[in-house]
Amino acid sequence: MNKQAILWLLRILVGGLFIFSGLIKVNDPVGTAIKLEEYFDVFSNDIAGFFYYFKPFALYIALVLVVSEVVLGIMLILGVRLQQTVWALALMILFFTFLTFYSAYFNKVTDCGCFGDAIKLTPWESFYKDIILLVMISFLFFFRSDLPEETPKWASIAAMASLVISTGIGIWAIQNLPFIDFRAYKVGVNIPVNMQPSAPLEYTYVMKKGGETVYLDQYPTEEGYEFVEMVLKNPDALPKISDFAAWNAEGDQSEFLFAGNKVIILSSSMAKMSDANLDEIGSLVKAMEGAPVDVVFIAAATQEEIDAFLNKNGWSIIGLQADATVVKTIMRANPGIMILKDGVVIQKYHHNNTPEATEVIDLFL
Structure with missing residues (x-):
């Protein structure tokens, strides 16, 4: 050549x-x-x-x-x-x-x-x-x-x-939002299912016995073995989601979020949160009152900051804390909206595309 x-x-x-x-x-x-x-x-x-x-x-x-x-x-x-x-x-x-x-x-x-x-x-x-x-x-x-x-x-x-x-x-x-979502929280994902291993995790136990390295499928019960390390044999079975959590003073609220119909407003940083479409989001919050849907505000902030924000905007909804990295992974907008039905991601919206209440209700039908 x-x-x-x-x-x-x-x-x-x-x-x-x-x-x-x-x-x-x-x-x-x-x-x-x-x-x-x-x-x-x-x-x-x-x-x-x-x-x-x-x-x-x-x-x-x-x-x-x-x-x-x-x-x-x-x-x-x-x-x-x-x-x-x-x-x-x-x-x-x-x-x-x-x-x-x-x-x-x-x-x-x-x-x-x-x-x-x-x-x-x-x-x-x-x-x-x-x-x-x-x-x-x-x-x-x-x-x-x-x-x-x-x-x-x-x-x-x-x-x-x-x-x-x-x-x-x-x-x-x-x-808006990415054309193609490659992340673990894309539309269609069942979050609680993806928080579990897809199959039983299998390990190889690396041990020392008599100066020699021994590889075992089960941890030995007899004496004479010195533990070295555990090696995962099927890493593909690890949970695709390992970091999701949202909490308040009462503890982790993941089970609550994964039950029923949820409209979740997310903010990765309240200091940097855009207020360009807060009126539209506020209108959505008001319109959802009385609907068979829980509206939740999740932010990477202190509970005091979250409560003050909700009071300032007159949003009578639940406020939860979360890790900023997790929120950024879920949502590429600040703020953004995620629709969950029994833990399944039904839809996600940039704040520039805040939906009407009727559009959200239709997603749950």
Whole structure:
């Protein structure tokens, strides 16, 4: 295989992977922003305090990054401004490789979000993936003088169109909800069922006996064994949801939430909660009075803050506390609305798309 064929193959592989990764994340820029905020928190504590000031701009940075992945991948394959494209890809992969190495080596951000929530990679898997990409892009970079210099007009138009379309998709996903929900709380999921193992968990017991390592399917009852560790044999059977909880002063209220018809208003941060559509949500709350539905407000806040918010808005509903990470996983809007029927997610709404009471009632019929 000659050099030009290798360069063309690398353009297809690298460009295709960037397009694939970018399209998954442009579907959910808010999820990428959440990951960036995690990195900024870690870097502000471990490297330099100024990283903290990037947090308010995380969503804008996320949108630029995910759109850039898509557009640069298309430009690389179509041959648009290849010299500049390869430079941009090289800088981007260096940035990503640093992030994934930091995550893996220091065990700080355990999920880099490289492929959003669609494909979960361990920190080291993410790092090795970026190393492979770094090698391929390095080859393109060092032989960039051998890449075509002229850009076909149609290719430039296609690249510009991809910029406009991917940006539009990202903005739509921010203002509404992701087109495709890859998370554990997507519509149709039975939350209490997914909180249980899908099959009995099986373990291998690693023991020491007489200086030798022994692997047993059951914990030994006789003497002479020294316990080393337990290894799960069927990790695929682990619960898909392991962190859901909502509580008040009376304790965990999960069983209450999973029984009957529920309209749940969620806020991951009351300080950052948008008030743009609170009147519409308030109208929904009022209209649901007397209906065979429990309306619940769940927020990552103190009970005092939650109660004060409900009193201020005149919402005579139950207020519960929850973990911010869980709320962000469930809902990519602040606030957002989730409809549950016997623990099954029936529908989810961004606050920009607050439904009418009749629409919600129809979901339970």
